[in-house]
Amino acid sequence: MNCPGCDAEIVDPEGGKEEVLRVCAECGGLTVELADLKPLLLHNNLPGIESLGGRVVKDADTGVCPTCQVDLTLFEGGDRQQPEFYEVCEECGCVFIDGDSLDPELEPEKRVASFFSKFAAAVKKSRSGP
Ligand SMILES: [Zn+2]
Ligand SMILES: [Zn+2]
DSSP states (O other): OBOTTTOOBOOOOTTOOOOSEEEOTTTOOEEEOHHHHHHHHHHTTOOOGGGSOOEEETTOOOOBOTTTOOBOEEEEESOSSSOEEEEEOTTTOOEEEOGGGSOTTSOHHHHHHHHHHHHHHHHHHHHSOO
């Protein structure tokens, strides 16, 4: 499959094991199926993705789902100074997180968990006002 962020091909590691989290070696972007993301969030004491409360950004310049070939939908959380973004395919529900939003020091699962806790915090902060 190709990376929604930079279109580089993401190759699964040898051995044939399906990777749950696919990290792009080019841009560091990470793709995960919704079905795999749910237990990961739960495991890290985070709310489900539908309770995170981001808002849809219309006509955003997003990537294309590697599976369905449709444009991804951009969700934004937080305020103008510190916006957080992730992209979702409305067809299959897979989620793409830009490499710039992720901490490469962490292992992939923690990278996702730390991104979504950052996202949830940003949404909460923007709701409580300045
Ligand atoms: Zn990439
Ligand atoms: Zn899709």
